[in-house]
Amino acid sequence: MxxxxxxxxxxxxxxxxxxxxxxxxxxxxxxxxxxxxxxxxxxxxxxxxxxxxxxEAGQRIEVQVAAGQVTGDTGRVPVPLGEPVTLVVTSDAPDELHLHGYDLTADLPPGQPAEVRFDATVPGVFELELHDAGTVLLTLQVS
Structure with a gap:
């Protein structure tokens, strides 16, 4: 025993x-x-x-805007379907971020990063733009 x-x-x-x-x-x-x-x-x-x-599970995408010039993760950015995504945008001018298709927005104060977090559950191609300026920062290709 x-x-x-x-x-x-x-x-x-x-x-x-x-x-x-x-x-x-x-x-x-x-x-x-x-x-x-x-x-x-x-x-x-x-x-x-x-x-x-x-x-910071998922994909982090960062963009900077200075004097109207966009740098960072621009162009068409691939994102796997279902992936958590964090969009981080810093601009020298105030504006509002708008992610089309998901209809997400965030205030963008000058000189401070703004974040938009979401799960990429809708397949397709979606623009992230500066709403007031009408500037497309990038397109997300969710597939």
Whole structure:
């Protein structure tokens, strides 16, 4: 009977350790919340690395507008269907962002980034524009 208890006592922690990696939200919040995680041993760093992008899960698209010139992620930007997307636009002039098709808007104060976050659940090609200026910043191709 004692040998059986020792065997169970040895196997239970192994079984629990095998399950520990399946709880993604807990691993993500731990990795994202403490910068000291980067100094952990390689075994822990491997689990922390995937968690860092999960903080900003999905695709981040950044555009800058200065003196009417658009730079950054411009043109036609491919986005996988179902992907979470964060659009970040910084402009030197006030305006309003408008993502056609999804009908999302955001105020754009001068010199400060504005963000539009959404899940790309509608397939198609959609323009992101400066609403007041009528300037198309990019088109999203969701497929």
């Amino acid at each position: 004692t040998a059986r208890r020792l065997l169970v006592a040895a196997l239970v922690p192994l079984a629990l350790a095998g399950c520990a990696g399946t709880d993604a939200p807990a691993a993500e919040s731990t990795a994202a919340s403490t910068p000291a995680d980067r100094s952990q041993p390689a075994e822990d760093a491997a689990t922390a690395s995937p968690a860092a992008p999960a903080e």
